[in-house]
Amino acid sequence: VTSRVYGFVTEYSLVAVPMFVLMASLLDRSGIAKDLFNAMRVFAGRLPGGVAVQTIVVAFFLAALSGIIGGEIVLLGILALPQMLRLGYDKHLSIGVVCAGGALGTMMPPSIVLIIYGLIASESIADLFTAAITPAVILMLSYIGYVLVRCLRNPAMGPPMSDADREEGFANRWQALRAIIVPGLIAALVLGSIYGGVASVTEAAA
Template sequence: MLELLDVGFDLSALGIEYGTLLMFGLLMVLLLTGMPLAFVTLLVALVFALGWFGPMAVPLITSRVFSFVTSFVFLSVPMFVLMAAVLDRSGIARDLFDAMKLLSNRLRGGVAIQTIFVAVILAAMSGIIGGEIVLLGLLALPQMLRLGYDRGLAIGVVCAGGALGTMIPPSIVLIIYGLAANVSVGALFTASFLPGLMLASFYVIYILARAYLTPKSVPDPDPVVMPTAEKIALLRGLILPMLVVIFVLGSIYGGIASVTEASAIGAAGVILATVVRGEFTFDLLRGAAMQTLATVGMIVWIGIGASAIVGVFNLMGGIDFISSLIIGISDEPLYILLFMMLILFILGMFLDWVGIALLTLPIFVPIIVDLGYDPIWFGVLFCMNMQVSFLSPPFGPAAFYLKSVAPPDISLGDIFKALLPFIGLQIIALALLIAFPWITGISGL
């Protein structure tokens, strides 16, 4: 490709129609080679910048990338990732899981419901799904299998519950959407809170339905009454996690701190919690910092590549071209919205959510605004769609996270099969958000 540029091949002679086909064709071919998305997008951006505009276009790419990585709100991402990494290495999540026995001990399907409640609290503490699924895979899955839960139900609860961090604030997906769409992250947090709880309640209802309609899928409740002293001891496991949630989300919703400031409060709070519990060590902090560096580095590199290619594509006139194609499919705004949801759903089966957000939102959000829809509401729809992508085959990351800690006899095929009912519940939740925008506290139009 670069040799063609050296001999003066002018890509702009192709026109925007064939230029768009060539750009996306190169993306697909290079991705099929196994090259990481960040490097694929950077390479294609460089090829088209030089081939379409010449060397003078390169500074325009770097300026766009610089504006992305220097955004103040983006500072909250490493803070929330650090919170999740510290949780991974402490006993806070384990004690939280044990404390939830107070709610589930006498209920059919109680441990599965307990897992969903723990997932909601963990999501409200960090907003990272990978760590949650691994934690629940280590804590909840062995216990449910040992007690005699249906294997598919146990697997689905862990994966779907652990993926709730996509919807429940402080979700990293919402933060990236806010950056890409240039909308208030705090407003996104407020709008997504109830839909996240709604989805969690769908999971609980499904568990109860399985428990009472197919009794053999769950064990009988424990008939032994828990002593009061043990209940008090378990309650202590709720104190520190709830304090972190209250300080982080309370400071945001109360207008006391911005999302970035609240993320720093949360990170400091989780580290302080490990100190209070006597678990803090420099090895713990170093391991958490290295995990944070790896995760955020991946997000930054994907963001750099996506920002570069979208910037070049915009200069080519590609965004206007794609926008006209999408708008041209129908005169009915709802059909255009559903078409966007379909595109996101298909992309979610093959690409990382960060890349999807940064590649599609610069095109989709202006269309949404032109159609008269609220971009905050669309942000909640986007996150619910990405929630589906975390579970959907063939590359649903939730399945691979669980596979890394699941017993050897559980295959990826078993996991994806177990996730199908939960994907159905997510699609129902997405449909409800489209039909009834007021669930987010926004009219939608």
């Protein structure tokens, strides 16, 4: 048991874990995550359940940037939950969206859970990352579909935003688009370097 534990904790790939945690902290402290949420508000439009849908999309972006579930749920709880409750969203739907969206962090690469599983099971972490994208996207689309169906059938569960609420924080759509491009570029560089064989998981994390 001792030799197995020692062999596990001295694995070089494990260095990726604190690196991805650091990246999540930088996203939080730099305000990129908040800008991303505000930008998605502009594009959500007056769709019933629009804020819940944008929360799930932002959660997917954050999962592709951080790979940790705890910090993501806290961040969404601070940014999205008060917004949904203020707009009169159903309390259970709002909390469910935050928890379900945050849970995407365990599936969407660079998931720390997948890194640890790959080390324990002696599987290629890059292969696990590649395999996890499809179910992660399916999960996200399923959550969005569920929210839209519930809110279209019962608009009181997710009232549409007013124009003033929608444009709060960004003067125009170009500003909002820039706020989406930056985190998208980070995710593309991190995951693209892994899938393209340019860098290992540890190098991409650094």
